[in-house]
Amino acid sequence: MTKPLPTTTVRTETDRSLDRVFGRKKVGGIRDTRGYTAFRVANVVVIIVLCFVTLYPFLNVIAVAFSSQGYINAGRVSIVPLGFNVTTFGTVMSDPMFWRNYGNTVLYTTVATAISMVLTTMFAYALSKKRLKGRPFFVGLAVFTMFFSGGIIPNYVLINSLGWRNTLWALVIPNAISIFNLLVMKAFFENFPEELEEAASIDGLTTYGILGRIVLPLSKAVLATMVLFYAVTFWNAWFGALLYMNKPELYPVTLYLRNLLMSSAQPDGSDEGLQIAANVKAVTMLLTVLPIVCLYPFLQRYFVSGVMLGSVKA
Structure with a gap:
């Protein structure tokens, strides 16, 4: 019975030079020096600081959205709500139009994402x-659209001539393909390994x-x-x-909240009006970003892998 060959580590001249410069040594098979330890500590500290800043x-x-107007005006709100209240949330969410526009956003996002992915x-x-055939031309044509477009007025004339105003297609079709996503x-x-596709082709699969x-x-x-x-x-x-919709019942929730923000810029002078004016910006941002924040954890592991796989040559 033959003995397994001992494993060896091939070290380049660069590795040896770095060892001499930084005085690195191996402890338990892993290089461990005071400099490397300091680097790891500094790395952890920097990451913690970046996480806090983010x-x-x-x-x-969140704190401003749930704080009272007096504390907000005094500049005392940081990351903990003061004078807890939900006046603005109640005002926004008691409106039936809010929920209708929210449903519109879910519908628009779902349909648009599906079409764009296909x-x-x-x-x-x-x-x-x-x-x-003609691959360089099509790539160049796609990249060209990243820097040049027809402009707002020609796009509006085109959408209007197609009869797409106040329809879903006005929001979906013009932005169906993101060139950045296309290139990724x-x-x-x-x-992707060509051998797998060649084997599948031999087995009779079409493109x-x-x-x-x-x-x-x-x-x-x-994906x-x-x-x-x-x-x-x-x-x-x-x-x-x-641009393309003039019926409030067709608005997405982002446009609804944008209009609410514009109207709250001039409060009526009442306590409730002042409260809405103080909180509406924070509530608007929170309600808009909350669904995406809830969705991200389910896609995060794919997100990291997808970016890395799309950037490393096999």
């Missing part, structure tokens, strides 16, 4: 194939069969990442509805 604005918004996936998969998916598909049965099931990370990107974009969108 979370502080959101915590402050179009972006098919376009990116086609562009990832070097055998595609294209890079991911380019790194659509390979995409649907081989490629997409192995691309859950990047989840793109779903998150598109969902956040369409959920927060309001300018398109402002």
Whole structure:
């Protein structure tokens, strides 16, 4: 019975030079020096500080949303609510139009994300194939639209001539494909092993069969990442509805809250009016971002994997 060969670690001249410069030594097979320990401590401290800086604005918004007008005007609210109240929440959420617009946003986001994912996936998969005739032209055409557009007036004339005003399609079709998302998916598909597709082709699968049965099931990370990107974009969108819709019952909730914010800029002088004026901005931000914040934890592991897989050459 042959003995297994001992494993060895190949160390480059660069590694040895770094050891000499920093005085590194191996402890238990792992380099451990005072400098490296200090680096790890500093790294943890920096990460904690960055986390606090990132979370502080959101915590402050929550605190302001639930604080009373007097404490807010005095500038005493930081991350803990003072003078707890829900006056603004009650005012906003007691309006039936709020819930109708909220339902519109859910519908618009769902339909728009689904259409965008289908179009972006098919376009990116086609562009990832070097055998595609005219591939440089189509890539250049897509990138061109990142820097040049027709402008607001031509877009409005086009939407109006198509009869899409006050319809879902005015919000969905013009923004169906994000070129940034397209390029990310294209890079991911380019790194996909060609051997799997060739084997599937030999077994008789067509191009659509390979995409649907081989490629997409192995691309859950990047697909989840793109779903998150598109969902956040369409959920927060309001300018398109402002341009193409004039019926309040068709507004998304972001436009409803935007109009509420504009109207609260001039309170009527009553205590309730002052309270709404003080809290409405924080409440608006909180109600708008809350669904996406709840969705993110379910997609976070796919989000990290999708970004890394789309950026590393296989």
